[in-house]
Amino acid sequence: MELTGNVKLSADTPGKSRPSPAAVVVILLPAVLLTLSLALHELLPNKQPVLRSAQYGYLLIALLIAYALWAMAAFVSAGAFRRLRSQAPIAALVILIAGVWELLTLKLNALPLPYFPSPVKIADALIDDRRKLLVCTLYSLRLLVLGYLIGAFFGLVTGILMGWYKQFQYWINPFLRFVGPIPATAWIPVVLLVFPSSFTASVFLIALGTWFPVSVMTWSGIAGVSKSFFEVARTLGAGERYLVLRVALPAAFPLIFIGLFMGLGTSFVTLVVAEMLGVKAGLGFYITWAQGWAEYYKVYAALLIMAVLFSTVISLLFKLRDRVLIWQKGLIKW
Amino acid sequence: MVTEAEGGQIAIQGVSRTFGDGGAEVVALSRVELDVRPGEFVSLIGPSGCGKSTLLRLVAGLDRPTAGELRLDGEPIEGPHYSRGLVFQDPTLFPWKTIWSNVATGLEARGVLKERRGDVDKIIELVGLRDFERAYPHQLSGGMAQRAALARALVNHPKVLLLDEPLGALDAFTRMNLQDELLRIWQERGTTMIFVTHDIDEAVYLSDRVVIMTPRPARIKEIVTVDLPRPRVRNGAGFFEYRSRILESLQLVPETAQPEYIV
Numbered sequence: 001m002e003l004t005g006n007v008k009l010s011a012d013t014p015g016k017s018r019p020s021p022a023a024v025v026v027i028l029l030p031a032v033l034l035t036l037s038l039a040l041h042e043l044l045p046n047k048q049p050v051l052r053s054a055q056y057g058y059l060l061i062a063l064l065i066a067y068a069l070w071a072m073a074a075f076v077s078a079g080a081f082r083r084l085r086s087q088a089p090i091a092a093l094v095i096l097i098a099g100v101w102e103l104l105t106l107k108l109n110a111l112p113l114p115y116f117p118s119p120v121k122i123a124d125a126l127i128d129d130r131r132k133l134l135v136c137t138l139y140s141l142r143l144l145v146l147g148y149l150i151g152a153f154f155g156l157v158t159g160i161l162m163g164w165y166k167q168f169q170y171w172i173n174p175f176l177r178f179v180g181p182i183p184a185t186a187w188i189p190v191v192l193l194v195f196p197s198s199f200t201a202s203v204f205l206i207a208l209g210t211w212f213p214v215s216v217m218t219w220s221g222i223a224g225v226s227k228s229f230f231e232v233a234r235t236l237g238a239g240e241r242y243l244v245l246r247v248a249l250p251a252a253f254p255l256i257f258i259g260l261f262m263g264l265g266t267s268f269v270t271l272v273v274a275e276m277l278g279v280k281a282g283l284g285f286y287i288t289w290a291q292g293w294a295e296y297y298k299v300y301a302a303l304l305i306m307a308v309l310f311s312t313v314i315s316l317l318f319k320l321r322d323r324v325l326i327w328q329k330g331l332i333k334w
Numbered sequence: 335m336v337t338e339a340e341g342g343q344i345a346i347q348g349v350s351r352t353f354g355d356g357g358a359e360v361v362a363l364s365r366v367e368l369d370v371r372p373g374e375f376v377s378l379i380g381p382s383g384c385g386k387s388t389l390l391r392l393v394a395g396l397d398r399p400t401a402g403e404l405r406l407d408g409e410p411i412e413g414p415h416y417s418r419g420l421v422f423q424d425p426t427l428f429p430w431k432t433i434w435s436n437v438a439t440g441l442e443a444r445g446v447l448k449e450r451r452g453d454v455d456k457i458i459e460l461v462g463l464r465d466f467e468r469a470y471p472h473q474l475s476g477g478m479a480q481r482a483a484l485a486r487a488l489v490n491h492p493k494v495l496l497l498d499e500p501l502g503a504l505d506a507f508t509r510m511n512l513q514d515e516l517l518r519i520w521q522e523r524g525t526t527m528i529f530v531t532h533d534i535d536e537a538v539y540l541s542d543r544v545v546i547m548t549p550r551p552a553r554i555k556e557i558v559t560v561d562l563p564r565p566r567v568r569n570g571a572g573f574f575e576y577r578s579r580i581l582e583s584l585q586l587v588p589e590t591a592q593p594e595y596i597v
């Protein structure tokens with residue numbers, strides 16, 4: 001891979017020798033499809049009511065310009081060229097899907113409304129309802145971050161104590177096994193009764209859902225650390241504190257990370273369900289509310305934001321892992 | 335570097351170690367007596383499973399004897415301490431640390447790294463890993479990893495260095511190379527060395543004394559004092575004499591399963 005890339009690079013950049021015809025076709029594909037989408041959007045008459053048709057057109061133009069700039073950069077920089085060459089096919093596919101979608105909905109009215117709105121209609125929601133969406137996103141984020149961090153912290157502490165002290169393991173293990181597998185969301189009726197507000201109740205639920213996988217994975221990670229690491233460290237003068245924090249914890253991190261990842265997945269679920277059932281804010285709440293008015297285009301808009309938000313959060317977690325686990329080979333990339 | 339001798343004296347007095355819970359008991363060591371002088375280089379040699387590692391772990395303080403006592407400079411050994419460094423056959427480097435941090439572990443664990451960062455650099459230089467300071471263990475060859483493990487044990491300036499077949503997994507060239515480096519470090523620092531090996535040549539080449547052990551119940555069969563001038567020649571006449579003496583001693587051991595010593 002690396003090698004072919006370099007060979008191509010030396011063939012492409014110096015002396016202004018041209019890239020292969022296949023590469024040119026691939027690179028042009030997204031631009032062609034964007035132009036086609038734009039033509040489709042501007043030339044065919046709308047068969048469904050939308051407000052922001054013009055803005056959607058601007059968006060397509062903006063994308064086209066951005067793509068042109070990227071292609072220009074690829075002329076100058078070999079790195080940009082390689083990125084462009086590898087990303088162009090998938091970009092083309094996404095553009096194609098959006099184009100076909102618009103054709104089937106807005107232009108042909110082939111899918112039933114209000115359940116399957118056009119992308120233009122979703123853009124309507126994103127633009128006209130942006131304040132509300134922004135507030136809801138921030139509410140969701142606050143709940144998620146607070147609950148997740150609390151849960152991850154207590155999960156780490158529980159896992160470390162269980163992995164290190166037999167006694168602690170003995171007393172906590174039955175509860176962990178018995179209570180842990182209950183989905184956090186199943187506690188909603190009870191928790192709403194006990195906690196003073198739906199906000200604190202949701203923080204608790206998200207923390208609970210995160211706590212379980214993080215505890216289990218931290219525990220098994222630490223319990224599984226090779227004994228010889230501890231022996232070596234002890235002959236080097238390490239005390240218990242060092243053994244736990246500087247030997248056991250980093251050695252267990254690959255498994256701890258899996259726990260953190262699983263916990264994050266659960267916390268997304270818990271967050272959305274909690275917002276749909278109790279909390280009067282957030283993206284989950286927004287979705288139920290929009291559904292109540294049969295405004296499905298708003299539902300899709302919220303889903304889109306969720307996708308971006310959650311995916312970003314997961315990316316951050318993977319970034320953290322890449323930094324911590326820099327010593328491991330062959331990590332999967334997110 | 336440090337020129338004053340820093341070796342400690344080890345006294346092993348009537349040490350026994352028995353493994354097993356009631357039913358099948360394994361006597362790994364039986365009334366072992368051994369005194370190691372400060373700055374001495376002693377090798378332990380004996381058939382597989384005769385308790386060499388067990389003895390080393392007792393000296394390291396990672397295990398407690400069933401009977402008897404072990405002392406360093408007169409002080410009873412009650413647990414691991416940085417004055418008794420240990421190097422295994424497997425380098426057991428911490429995979430999440432760079433080579434530099436691995437070597438620095440001892441100082442970091444003792445909370446003296448800040449004042450003594452220079453020591454880490456020096457010891458890395460000493461074992462020839464300067465260019466690999468920032469590498470991670472998985473990027474090193476077996477020989478380099480073992481050098482790093484050696485440096486990690488040496489950074490604490492131990493009085494006694496315990497080596498459990500540290501060169502056992504290396505090819506012949508790397509092995510001879512590291513033997514010479516080990517001798518250099520030993521001569522420079524005067525650290526007391528207790529060295530477990532399966533290789534008779536290695537034992538003769540390195541040691542002041544070679545301790546030959548019997549199979550179960552393991553005890554010391556014979557101690558051969560190697561009276562050859564240093565630097566030693568691996569193919570000298572005196573060398574061969576010691577070699578055959580140790581061979582003989584080992585072949586006289588009344589169990590049959592030691593084909594590894596028939597060269």
Ligand SMILES: Nc1ncnc2c1ncn2[C@@H]1O[C@H](COP(=O)(O)OP(=O)(O)OP(=O)(O)O)[C@@H](O)[C@H]1O
Nearest residue numbers: 353354360361362381382383384385386387388389
């Ligand atoms: N933790 C333990 N539990 C039970 N038996 C043990 C334990 N450690 C060692 N033994 C037994 O004690 C005996 C001596 O083991 P030891 O590892 O000291 O031998 P060794 O001389 O180092 O062998 P080798 O040359 O193969 O490394 C063996 O029979 C082994 O099975």
Ligand SMILES: [Mg+2]
Nearest residue numbers: 386387388498
């Ligand atoms: Mg052994």
